[in-house]
Amino acid sequence: MISKIQKFKDSTDFTNALKIAVAGVIPVMIFSYLGSIGTGVTIALGAFFVFPSDVPSILKHKINGLVVTSLIISGVNLIINLSYPFPFIFYPVFTILLFLLSMLAVYDQRATMVAFSGLLSISLTFSHLNYGYDPIFKHAGLLLGGGLFYLFISVIFYYIRPNRYVELQITECMSLTSNYLKLRGDLWEFNSNRKDITEKQLHLQVELNTIHENIREILVRNRTNYGSSNQNRKMLLSFISLVEIMELAISTSFDHNKLHQKFDNHPIVLITYQNLAYNLAKSLKHLSASILNKTPYKSKNNLIEILHQFENAIQQYKKDLGKPESIEGVLMLTTMLHYAEKQVEKIKILERAFTKIVLLKDLDGRDKDLEKLIQHHYYPINSLIENFRFSSTIFRHSLRITVTILIGYMIGKVLPFQNVYWILLTIVVIMRPGYGLTKERTYHRFIGTLLGGLIAFSLLSIIPNITITGIICILAMILGFSFNPSNYKIGTTFITIHVIFIFAILNPQIDNLIQYRILDTIVGAILAILANHFLWPYWEFLNVPEYLEKSIEANRNYLKEISALYNNKGGVSSSYRLARNQSFIEVGNLMASFQRMLQEPKSKQNNLALFYKLTVLNHALLSSAASLGTYTQSHKTTKASDSFNNAINQIIKKLDFAISLLKEKSPEINESISDLSIDDKNFTDLKNLQSTELKEEYDLNEMSFLLKMQEVQLVIEQLIWLNNLSDTIVKTTKELTASSLQFQKSKTE
Numbered sequence: 166m167i168s169k170i171q172k173f174k175d176s177t178d179f180t181n182a183l184k185i186a187v188a189g190v191i192p193v194m195i196f197s198y199l200g201s202i203g204t205g206v207t208i209a210l211g212a213f214f215v216f217p218s219d220v221p222s223i224l225k226h227k228i229n230g231l232v233v234t235s236l237i238i239s240g241v242n243l244i245i246n247l248s249y250p251f252p253f254i255f256y257p258v259f260t261i262l263l264f265l266l267s268m269l270a271v272y273d274q275r276a277t278m279v280a281f282s283g284l285l286s287i288s289l290t291f292s293h294l295n296y297g298y299d300p301i302f303k304h305a306g307l308l309l310g311g312g313l314f315y316l317f318i319s320v321i322f323y324y325i326r327p328n329r330y331v332e333l334q335i336t337e338c339m340s341l342t343s344n345y346l347k348l349r350g351d352l353w354e355f356n357s358n359r360k361d362i363t364e365k366q367l368h369l370q371v372e373l374n375t376i377h378e379n380i381r382e383i384l385v386r387n388r389t390n391y392g393s394s395n396q397n398r399k400m401l402l403s404f405i406s407l408v409e410i411m412e413l414a415i416s417t418s419f420d421h422n423k424l425h426q427k428f429d430n431h432p433i434v435l436i437t438y439q440n441l442a443y444n445l446a447k448s449l450k451h452l453s454a455s456i457l458n459k460t461p462y463k464s465k466n467n468l469i470e471i472l473h474q475f476e477n478a479i480q481q482y483k484k485d486l487g488k489p490e491s492i493e494g495v496l497m498l499t500t501m502l503h504y505a506e507k508q509v510e511k512i513k514i515l516e517r518a519f520t521k522i523v524l525l526k527d528l529d530g531r532d533k534d535l536e537k538l539i540q541h542h543y544y545p546i547n548s549l550i551e552n553f554r555f556s557s558t559i560f561r562h563s564l565r566i567t568v569t570i571l572i573g574y575m576i577g578k579v580l581p582f583q584n585v586y587w588i589l590l591t592i593v594v595i596m597r598p599g600y601g602l603t604k605e606r607t608y609h610r611f612i613g614t615l616l617g618g619l620i621a622f623s624l625l626s627i628i629p630n631i632t633i634t635g636i637i638c639i640l641a642m643i644l645g646f647s648f649n650p651s652n653y654k655i656g657t658t659f660i661t662i663h664v665i666f667i668f669a670i671l672n673p674q675i676d677n678l679i680q681y682r683i684l685d686t687i688v689g690a691i692l693a694i695l696a697n698h699f700l701w702p703y704w705e706f707l708n709v710p711e712y713l714e715k716s717i718e719a720n721r722n723y724l725k726e727i728s729a730l731y732n733n734k735g736g737v738s739s740s741y742r743l744a745r746n747q748s749f750i751e752v753g754n755l756m757a758s759f760q761r762m763l764q765e766p767k768s769k770q771n772n773l774a775l776f777y778k779l780t781v782l783n784h785a786l787l788s789s790a791a792s793l794g795t796y797t798q799s800h801k802t803t804k805a806s807d808s809f810n811n812a813i814n815q816i817i818k819k820l821d822f823a824i825s826l827l828k829e830k831s832p833e834i835n836e837s838i839s840d841l842s843i844d845d846k847n848f849t850d851l852k853n854l855q856s857t858e859l860k861e862e863y864d865l866n867e868m869s870f871l872l873k874m875q876e877v878q879l880v881i882e883q884l885i886w887l888n889n890l891s892d893t894i895v896k897t898t899k900e901l902t903a904s905s906l907q908f909q910k911s912k913t914e
Contacts, residue, residue, distance in 0.1 A: 177330050181219065182646035184322050188212035188315040190639055207304060211311020212318075214238040214286045216646075218278040219319055221330045221383060226275070231319065234279050235312025238286035241266070243305035245290045262287060263570055267563035271552045281593070288570075288589035331383050331400050336453045338376045338407050339515075342414075343449035345369045346508075349414060350442035353435055355425060367756050367784065373411060374753030380404050399518050406515045410449075410508060412749060416791025417504040427494055431485065434498060437478040441471045441505050448512050452519065462519050468509045475502060507795075558708070561701040562598040569596065569696040573689055584685055591689025596697070599705065599761050603697045607690040609654035614686050617661025625665070638666035698766075705762035706771040710901075712755040713776075714827040716783045717894065719744070719751035720790060721820040724887075727794040728813045745794065752787050755780055775901045779894065786890045793883040812884045819891040823898045 189209040196205030218234040219227065241262055248255040266287075269280040286308070295301045348362050348369070384401050428435055444466045455462040479498045486494070552560050573592050577585025595606040628634050641663040649656030661682070726741040759780045762770055 176647070177221070177333050178650050179643075179647045180322065180326070180329070181216075182643045184219070184318055185212060185216045185315070185646055186639060186643045188216075188311075188318040189642070192311065192314065204307060207307040208311035208314060210289065211235070211238065211308035212315035213311075214282050214289075214308065215312040215315045216282075217285070218275065218282045219315075220275050220278055221379065222275070223383065224320070224323060227319065227323065228316065230275050230279065231312065231316040234282050235309050235316065237266075237279060237283045238312060239305045239309035241283055241286050242290050242308055243301065245287060246295050246301040246304070249294055250296070259287075259574075260567060260571060263567040264563050267566050268549060268552065268559060270562070271548055271557070271559045284566075284570075284593045285590070288586055288593050291574075291586040291589065292584070328397075328400065331380060332456065334376055334380045334383075335400060335403050335407070336456045338373065338380065338404070339449045339453035339456075341369055341373050341376065342407055342411055343446045343453065345373070345411065346414060346442060346446035346449065350439050350446065353439040353442065363781075367780075368760070370411075370415075370753055370784075371757045371760060374750060374757070377404075377408060378750075402518045403515055406511050406518070408746075410511045410515075412745070412791060413504065413507055413511065413795060415749070415788050416795045417500075417788075424497060427497065428482075431482050431494075434475075434478045434482050437471075437475045438498075438501055438505070441468075441475050444468060444471050445505070445508050445512060448516070452516060456519065462516065464516060468512065472502075472505060472509055475505065555701070558598055558703050561703050565696050565700045566592070566596050568700055569692050572696075573692050576688060576692075584681060587682060587685035588689040588692075591686050592693050595690060596693040598703070599697075599764065602761075602764065603693055605764070606653055607694055610657050611683075611686060611690060613654045613657025614661050614683055617658040618665065618682065620658070621662040621665035624662075634666055638663055641666065702769075704769040704771075705758060705765055706769065706773075706776070709755070709758050709762060709776050710827050710905075712751070712758040713779055713783070713898075714824055716748075716751045716755040717820050717823050717827070719748040720783060720786050721817055721824070723748040723787070723794070724790050724813060724817055724820070727790060727797065728810065730794065731797045731809065741794075745791065748787055748790075752783050755783060772901055772904050775897055775904065778897050779901065782890055782894050782897065786887065786894070789883050789886045789890065793880065793887075796880075809880065809884070812888065816884075816887050816891045819895050823891075823895050826895075826898045826902050 189212050192208035192212070193202065193205040196202055196208070215231055215234045215238060218230055220230070222230070244258060244262065245255075248258045263284070266280045266283040269283075270277040293304075295304050345366060348366050351357055351362055352359060380400075381404070384397070384404060424435065445468070448464065448466045448468060451465050452462055479495060479502065482498065483495050551557075554560060569592050570589055573588040574585060577588050591610065595603060595610050597603045597606065624637065625634070628637070641659045645656050645659030645663055647656075648659060664682075723744045726738070726744040730738075730741055759776055762773065762776065
């Protein structure tokens with residue numbers, strides 16, 4: 166319990182909540198003392214509006230983003246107040262502002278949150294409309310001042326703990342990677358539910374992709390500090406090691422059924438290996454906990470000793486069966502041993518990063534390719550213009566939220582609602598481009614509002630004075646903003662308590678507040694759900710083919726780089742690393758898209774089974790390709806044969822064909838390509854390495870013979886597996902395009 170509280174206290178969400186609490190409370194307290202609490206509340210509102218756009222980044226981008234957001238929230242308030250008395254001007258201006266702000270989401274996360282801040286400002290403008298130039302400009306100026314004051318507070322927090330965000334993200338990354346390795350250990354249970362475990366692994370990969378992107382963004386932006394700061398080098402080396410641990414885990418796949426059958430009579434080797442897998446996971450978990458708790462790290466797992474235990478188990482297996490009979494089994498177990506050795510090596514590097522000083526040479530140049538994987542923060546007008554089309558998800562969402570807010574505003578004006586702005590605020594807060602997330606947030610917001618209201622009024626009935634009310638109000642604010650990003654229901658509960666307590670302080674007559682807020686929330690939520698369902702919806706099944714195409718394309722490019730590496734025998738090139746990382750990212754994006762599809766109505770989950778099959782196939786293709794690539798770069802391999810190159814070329818052609826199917830959306834194109842097959846003769850040259858000639862050339866006792874045999878086994882198995890996967894991808898893609906065409910045809914009839 167204490168460790169959970171400590172983790173919560175040290176979290177980024179709690180720190181962010183403290184920032185907005187400080188930026189909001191100080192102006193209210195100062196101006197309340199000066200007898201002008203309204204001024205303090207307005208400044209606090211300015212801070213509240215700017216807060217969402219304070220996304221983690223380097224200081225320069227943080228300052229620029231918050232300044233721009235402050236100008237926007239002040240500007241839109243000014244424009245709405247100036248135009249409101251003139252309906253013929255107000256409604257067009259109101260509509261244009263809503264649409265243009267929503268369209269900012271075409272850029273990046275920061276721009277999306279700036280747009281959100283602007284929409285919040287517009288919504289709450291209607292809570293207090295000003296008349297007359299002096300009050301209007303004064304109010305807008307105070308909002309601008311609140312935004313800049315929040316910037317000041319945020320910069321102070323940044324300098325107090327400049328590296329804390331990255332450190333926390335690294336520990337979270339360690340924890341999730343540990344969970345992934347633990348699941349790999351679970352796969353070695355004889356009767357394990359491998360389908361369920363695989364699905365959990367896919368979910369973890371989506372989470373890890375997001376965290377990797379966040380960490381990469383900050384580290385690369387601080388690139389100029391790598392040489393001068395041990396902390397930055399430590400974080401960078403840790404991140405690179407964690408990515409490599411994850412990629413190594415994905416790239417090394419085993420046929421568990423085959424291994425269990427092979428070693429049924431020798432279970433000790435598998436039990437020892439599973440114990441090693443679990444201890445790899447435990448080491449990462451312990452290191453993560455040590456960093457979070459700020460305690461000196463001391464390894465609790467002797468990985469080298471456990472590794473030796475597995476080596477001894479292999480030797481015992483070899484001794485029990487004898488040399489000729491044990492060759493195939495020893496090769497399988499040796500592959501598993503090499504994987505474990507590499508993972509132990511990566512974890513040892515990670516442990517040293519947090520126990521010793523990290524030098525620039527320790528990075529070994531592995532940091533140079535990170536920059537190519539991040540989004541560059543520039544905002545060309547062309548990107549905005551290019552998205553002014555119905556095929557753009559952002560364009561459709563911008564239209565949808567604009568129309569929904571206008572309808573919500575009209576309903577609030579026509580019907581006797583007390584607070585029309587709360588309807589607009591509900592729409593802005595819960596409405597997302599995806600139907601599933603909007604529906605989920607609607608449910609959580611309603612429950613949180615109801616629960617928060619009941620708790621708040623119960624507390625108000627027993628609280629003796631306004632001082633205690635103020636203290637609880639501040640605590641509720643901090644807890645609300647702390648939980649809001651991770652648990653929207655709990656966050657909404659505390660924010661509702663905070664809002665009701667504020668009204669209780671400003672206006673004791675609040676008996677009907679909760680029923681009005683619930684009613685406004687229901688109206689806004691219903692409008693948001695209906696809009697996502699009926700106003701230019703863009704269901705995820707329309708997006709998945711694009712992610713699928715990018716995933717297959719990335720895997721194809723990765724295979725090309727693996728082929729070049731196997732043929733040229735040189736060092737790992739920059740293009741290889743980039744292709745490998747891009748492949749992991751695109752497969753992760755595909756899995757995330759499929760998960761969003763699962764949240765949508767059953768009637769909109771078109772071709773769900775085919776999409777799931779292709780998602781799993783692409784993940785398996787990446788795993789197999791990465792296994793071949795990892796082996797190639799860490800072993801001295803034989804000369805690439807014509808059979809190897811022919812097999813790789815045929816596999817790449819099949820993937821090209823699948824990409825063409827998705828682009829053209831027709832199962833009939835280039836039909837001859839779909840019939841490409843790799844005859845067993847293509848593997849003859851490779852299989853000949855296992856012939857009597859090889860056995861004569863290398864004595865069975867020589868390590869060189871085992872290494873040659875290991876290469877032969879791995880390369881042949883992976884080529885056959887890649888060939889089968891590419892065949893199935895083409896076949897399933899043809900089924901998908903045919904089904905999609907049939908669906909479109911049925912809609913037009």
